Amino acid sequence: MPPPSAPPTAPSGQLNKTIGLYGAVALGLGIVLGGGMLSLPGLVYQEAGGWSVLVWLFDGLLVLPLLFIFAVLGRRFPNAGGVAGFVAQAYPKLKPGCAYLLVGTFSLGLPGIAIAGAGYLADGLGVGGSDEGRWAIAAIAAVVIGAVLAMAWFGSTVAGAIQNAVVTLLVICLVVVTVSAVPYWDTIDYSAGAPTWHGVWSGMGLAFFAYTGWEMLAFTAEEFKNPKRDFPLAIAITFVLVLALYTGAMLAVQAVLSVDDPRLASAPFLAVIEGVVGGAGAAYALVAIVVAIIVTNLNGAIWAASRLLYDIGRSGWAPAGLQLQRLEGTAATPRRAIAALALLFAMALGIFGTGALDLADLLRIAGQNFFLLYMLSIIAYLKIEPRLSRRIFAVAALVVCTLFAGVFGWGLLYAAALFALPYLPRGALGRTTRRSPGAALPLLGD
Secondary structure, eight states: OOOTTOOOOOTTSOOOOOBOHHHHHHHHHHHHSOHHHHHHHHHHHHHHGGGHHHHHHHHHHHHHHHHHHHHHHHHHOTTSOHHHHHHHHHOGGGHHHHHHHHHHHHHHHHHHHHHHHHHHHHHHHTOOSSHHHHHHHHHHHHHHHHHHHHHHHTTOOOOHHHHHHHHHHHHHHHHHHHHHHGGGGGGOOTTTTOOOHHHHHHHHHHHGGGGOOHHHHGGGGGGBSSHHHHHHHHHHHHHHHHHHHHHHHHHHHHHHSOTTOGGGGTOHHHHHHHHHTOSHHHHHHHHHHHHHHHHHHHHHHHHHHHHHHHHHHHTTOSBGGGOTTOOBTTTTBOHHHHHHHHHHHHHHHHHHHHTSSOHHHHHHHHHHHHHHHHHHHHHHHHHHOOOHHHHHHHHHHHHHHHHHHGGGTTHHHHHHHHHHGGGSOHHHHTBOOOOOOOSOOOOTTO
8 A cells, every 4th residue: 555645646647756665664564464463373373282483483484485576576567566467467367367366355354354453352342252242343343444444435544654653553562562471481381282283284374364465565666766675675674573573472472371262362462461461451552552553454455455446347357337447526536446345344244243254264265365366476477587596496486385375275266266257258247348547546645
């Protein structure tokens, strides 16, 4: 997402270059460190037991070559428009499938982020942990999502300074959780939950969602003052910070909580703070910070998702009756696309409320789709990169990723169905003929 304080688009239709290295790092942290991180350490602990810290380290090693390739593509194609744009540079016909795969990812991942934050609030209010509690969490998540959708509807957004402040609060929160638990590290039971390599493998598939977000940073590459230098540097710096924060947070959860603690699935950090610091004041302060984090995290993601749906509509890849390409209001906002997002999010929250899918399922499937998009970026890189040594490196990364993809199991069928949708016969979806791009969309802050 572009910085909320960015000036209007230049007359040429090109975005203004306003992002320096510091802003890029802050933006990257704000995108990557999201709602999934608030619940994933507890969910991974349930999955992998005492070996949970290995999950985060192994996922870090897995994503590292992907980020290298991602940085090269972002440096070379700063106008590419994210992962789908990278793939389109090498294989234009794959762009519709990538776009639909992204829609399916947003449809589950963003409600998952809201549910993660709502779980903290529900736990603080004492309404979680039952069937009724699931609907209460879904209702809280719906209120938060509704508020963010309303801001997008009227074209308003959180100011850039507030965005950076909330990112700072998140980092401070994770650091406090980690440091406060350091004295308890010697009590960690690495045999808790009878860990197995299968549990670590399964936990990696679950935790990978926390290592997504850099693909969103690519949407802003055109606005970098010096993308050739700052885009790769921003990815490298944020990766180091994110890996350190994730590892420390996981150790904190293992040090303070037992593997069968009921709050692992809803609010592990809240339980850690209560166990180490004590007192309801600190816990409720954390809840307030969590809500602010979720709103800020969703704000940029919903902006990107609505623009993605708008582009699908104007390209003729969506049912004609939806008119996703329409711009309305004084800010020329794609309100039809925002309304379509609201419907998709409501469906995901309803599925969660019924218990058909839980938070872990939503985050696992969303992480899976992002992982597949990373793999497609590697394939695009192989076609574009002329140097043999780097092509060999990419082939090795692709082989490892292909082997790891098996951890997602039947969820891959969902991804395959999404990818195939835009290639169905035109009459099957009632799609329109392909449209010209038309006028440029306004920036997030317009």
